[in-house]
Amino acid sequence: MPVITEIEDLRKIYERRVPRMFYDYAETGSWSEQTFRDNSSDFDLIRLRQRVAVDMTNRSTASRMIGQDVAMPVALAPVGLTGMQCADGEIKAARAAEKFGVPFTLSTLSICSIEDVAEHTTKPFWFQVYTLKDDDFMRRLFDRARDAGCSAMVITLDLQVQGQRHKDLKNGLSAPPKLTVKSVANMMTKVQWGLGMLGTKRRFFGNVVGHAKGVTDPASLSSWTAEAFDHALDWDRVRELIRMWGGKVILKGILDAEDAKMAADAGADAIVVSNHGGRQLDGALSSIRMLPPIMDAVGDKIEVHLDSGIRSGQDVLKALALGAKGTMIGRAFVYGLGAMGEAGVTRALEVIHKELDTTMALCGERNVADLGRHNLLVPEDFTGRWA
Ligand code: GLV
Numbered sequence: 001m002p003v004i005t006e007i008e009d010l011r012k013i014y015e016r017r018v019p020r021m022f023y024d025y026a027e028t029g030s031w032s033e034q035t036f037r038d039n040s041s042d043f044d045l046i047r048l049r050q051r052v053a054v055d056m057t058n059r060s061t062a063s064r065m066i067g068q069d070v071a072m073p074v075a076l077a078p079v080g081l082t083g084m085q086c087a088d089g090e091i092k093a094a095r096a097a098e099k100f101g102v103p104f105t106l107s108t109l110s111i112c113s114i115e116d117v118a119e120h121t122t123k124p125f126w127f128q129v130y131t132l133k134d135d136d137f138m139r140r141l142f143d144r145a146r147d148a149g150c151s152a153m154v155i156t157l158d159l160q161v162q163g164q165r166h167k168d169l170k171n172g173l174s175a176p177p178k179l180t181v182k183s184v185a186n187m188m189t190k191v192q193w194g195l196g197m198l199g200t201k202r203r204f205f206g207n208v209v210g211h212a213k214g215v216t217d218p219a220s221l222s223s224w225t226a227e228a229f230d231h232a233l234d235w236d237r238v239r240e241l242i243r244m245w246g247g248k249v250i251l252k253g254i255l256d257a258e259d260a261k262m263a264a265d266a267g268a269d270a271i272v273v274s275n276h277g278g279r280q281l282d283g284a285l286s287s288i289r290m291l292p293p294i295m296d297a298v299g300d301k302i303e304v305h306l307d308s309g310i311r312s313g314q315d316v317l318k319a320l321a322l323g324a325k326g327t328m329i330g331r332a333f334v335y336g337l338g339a340m341g342e343a344g345v346t347r348a349l350e351v352i353h354k355e356l357d358t359t360m361a362l363c364g365e366r367n368v369a370d371l372g373r374h375n376l377l378v379p380e381d382f383t384g385r386w387a
Contacts, residue, residue, distance in 0.1 A: 105154050127154065
């Protein structure tokens with residue numbers, strides 16, 4: 001077992017073990033990838049205030065997200081194709097999350113279906129939907145998520161059209177992967193991954209194939225995704241979807257204070273400040289830079305979470321200290337999954353937890369709920385002067 005001390009260790013193993021096509025799918029941003037890079041590097045601009053001689057006993061990272069107890073305020077984000085990073089990937093990640101005591105979010109574009117994940121886990125998970133044109137299919141997805149006991153609906157608002165990711169187009173990304181000379185040559189070097197895939201029947205988009213009209217075989221799926229997303233989405237439709245679900249709703253993909261106000265007015269339970277991990281609008285500001293103005297606008301009205309760029313427990317701490325009640329990690333857990341399956345996701349969570357806990361102690365705090373602006377040194381012009 002290699003010694004894993006940081007998320008980057010998992011990324012390196014992941015890169016070796018998973019076919020290039022799926023590594024590239026996760027490890028990409030759109031176009032120039034500027035926003036993808038800024039998401040992480042902007043965390044480094046924020047520094048921490050060291051405090052000493054403060055009682056550090058009985059520290060706790062336990063908290064609550066949308067009223068749910070969590071071992072630390074870090075949920076697993078919805079990530080498409082997770083079951084292609086490792087056989088049965090969504091089930092493995094969901095199990096690791098429930099054992100650790102953090103929420104798992106299943107993507108609509110998962111390989112394992114809602115029912116399959118529910119059958120192989122014991123606690124409710126969150127389900128994510130894109131806004132789709134096909135109202136019947138959306139209603140059925142909501143019903144299926146309800147029947148599976150999902151405790152929150154995460155509605156993605158920043159993917160009505162897809163940001164272009166050069167690598168996916170060049171790799172001909174699909175699930176299951178297209179067999180070309182290049183992809184087969186690459187897959188043959190990923191023995192562990194290949195054996196896992198040969199041993200599972202879960203190789204298609206489990207929530208979609210056989211459920212969405214006109215999608216009976218995987219070959220027609222890429223055209224379905226291109227055509228299915230609702231270009232006409234507006235706030236009336238968002239309110240309708242919130243009513244349609246009738247339970248807890250998290251609106252994901254908010255990066256602007258005006259949109260945050262609209263989301264709070266629409267009656268959601270939480271928002272996720274997010275630019276989709278830099279995969280949508282390249283050139284947008286990083287999530288962590290946009291957090292302070294969004295907190296100013298709606299911090300007292302709605303619970304605010306943040307994703308995009310988190311690779312350590314220190315990043316989590318910085319988001320919490322700037323006011324977020326919770327965070328989401330995507331790539332950080334996918335690296336673990338691709339590297340070592342369920343044990344790798346657990347390791348990713350352990351690494352982040354340890355970094356969060358130790359940093360909290362060195363900042364003189366014993367409880368995540370007490371973290372605040374007083375723990376940080378933030379450049380005066382952090383959000384920037386943008387005209
Ligand atoms: C899907 O949401 C993606 O970013 O690929």
